[in-house]
Amino acid sequence: MNKSESLLISAINMMKYPAKAHARNVQQHFLNKKVSATADNTAFFIASAVLKQYPYCDQTAPIRQNRYFHYLTGIDQISGAYVLYHVLKDKLTLFLPDVDADDIMWSGLPLSPEDALKEYDVDEVLYAKDVENTLKSLKEKNVNIYTTDIDEYSTKPFSKDVISGDIDFFYALDESRLIKDEFEVELMRHAAIITDNCHLAVMSALPIESNETHLHAEFVYHSIRQGSKFQSYDPICCSGPSCGTLHYVKNDDPMDGKTSVLIDAGAEWKCYASDVTRCFPITGKFSKEHLEIYLAVKDMQTKVMEQIKPGVLWDDLHLLSHKVLIKHFLELGLFQNGTEEEIFDSKVSVWFYPHGLGHVLGMDTHDVGGYPNYEDENPYLRYLRLRRKLQKGMVVTDEPGIYFSPFLIEKITEEQKKYVNMELVEKYMYVGGVRIEDDILVTEDGYENFTKITSDPYEIEKIVQKGLNKGKGGFHVIV
Incomplete structure (x- = not known):
């Protein structure tokens, strides 16, 4: 970590997560959406994640914080807590878990109310034992208390007769989370810095990477070394033909005799992905075929990136990426017997690029607010996770790909086959697939790319070669 990065983190750590501003955002969206709701009769209540034990075992599962709870508190690794926002009073109350004297022996002292007030952007800190009376008092004043996931998180006796779930509350939370404020943007910039370093480390460490598991281990190792103890999702680490599996999960095949690697991985920073x-x-x-497909995907991503700005419909950018793919396949001879328009209308490119161009990114990897339609009859759009116009403050991924998978190719219809040079396709099967993915902030008149690790194929070759040469004289860690 360089000096400027260290200063950035120090500045973030000195600031409070803007929980009150987030609560007000939710309030605005909720009152605009729900006709019967007013400032006088509305409150929001959300429970944290619950600490769960594995079945038939005294070991607990790792905590993955309820993201909606985190959005109104900034709290990560605490379970058994609650947050209440009283709209009329603009009051945010945090309820810490009750103190268990026996647990102190095993886990140490818990966070105190005094320390919580200093650390978090809340107006009041109480304990979980105070929740029931606090909620009943509001209910007696005819305040409607809206929550999420009653059965999953709010299992206390007060849950179903005092608070209620509401789809409009989810809408308000999702619309609020969709647009990132500057604090959230800085968290995501730092997550991107950590991830850049991890990808660089993986590219540079081939002398000690003879199995896909080594790719996985190298990435996570460097992530933890930089302070990120959690991954945004399970890393996808594949080689050779397995690169054609979109969400590959094995991560344990040997890499001997293969030419290509695809690693899809991201570190998390303070709950942001x-x-x-x-x-x-x-x-x-790069082999001839691998480079040809890589350059095609690179062009797909670049052409999309050039169009990213507020007001642009994501559907249109996704369709643009397919048109760029078709153009390259015609030039390479993989597509034939038709014009670009005819081949686009046939939708045959779906079997080489079946997923969506990208998705909303935030506290979740596939973040809320994208409103996908997985029942869409159009195969171009069925798996597109973002189906709306871009807005300033959204963070999205730009991640086109091209894949050579026997499971996809077998789905090419008889009508589509005339456009595909199957004999030539066979020569590309060993590549498996190529995907290039960057994290993009939509700005007022364009975009900012958080991802700085190079995607230039010739620069990537130099990084890999440098690592291979270092390995001859004894490999050393770079991050």
């Missing part, structure tokens, strides 16, 4: 995919050649030099 990064999501980056890079591909590189195992030998340090």
Whole structure:
């Protein structure tokens, strides 16, 4: 971590997560959406994640904080807590878990109310034992208390007769989370810095990476070294033909005799995600077919990136990426017997690029507010996770890909087959697939790319070759 990055983190750590501003955002969206709701009769109540034990075991599962709770508190690794926002009073109350004297022996002293007030952007700190009376008092004043996931998180006796779930509350939370404020943006910038370093480390460490598991281990190791103990999602680490599996989960095949690597992995920072995919050649030099497909995907991503700005419909950018793919496939001879328009209308490119262009990114990797339609009859759009116009403050991924998977190719219809040079397709099967993914902030008149690890194929070759050369004289850690 360089000096400017260290100063950035120090500045963030000195500031409070803007929980009150987030609560007000939710209030605005909720009151605009729900006709019967007013400032006088509305409150929001959300429970934190529940600490769960594994079945038939005294070990607890790792805590993954309820993201809606985090949005109104900034609290990560605490379970058994609650937050209440009283709209009329603009009052945010945090309820800490009750103190268990026996647990102090095992886990140490819990966070005190005094320390919580200093650390978090709340007006009042009480304990969980105070929740029931606080909620009943509001209910007696005809205040409607809206919550999320009553059965999952709010299992106390007060849950179903005092508070109620409401789809409009989810809408208000999701619309609020969609647009990131400057504090959230800085968290995501830092998550991207950590992820950049991890991807660089993986590219540079081929002398000690002979199995996909080593790619996984290298990424997570460097993530933890930089202070990120959690991944945004389970890393996808694949090689050779397995690169054609979109969400590959094995991560344990040997890499001997293969030419390509695809790693899709992102570190998390204070509950905010990064999501980056890079591909590189195992030998340090792209093969002819691997480079041709890589350059096609790179062009798809670049053409989309040039169009990113507020007001642009994401559907249109996704369709643009398909048109760029078709253009390259015609030039390579993979598509034939038709014009770009005819082949686009046939939708045959779906079997080489079946997923959506990208998605909203935030506290979740596939963040809320994208409003996908997985029942869409149009195969181009069915798996598109973002179906709306871009707005300033949204963070999205730009991640086109091209894949050579036997499971996809077998779905090519008889009508579509005339456009595909199957004999030539066979020569590309060993590549598996290429995906390039960057994290993008939509700005007032364009975009900012959080992802700085290079995607230039020739620079990637140099990084890999440098690592291979260092390995001959004894490999050393770079991050």
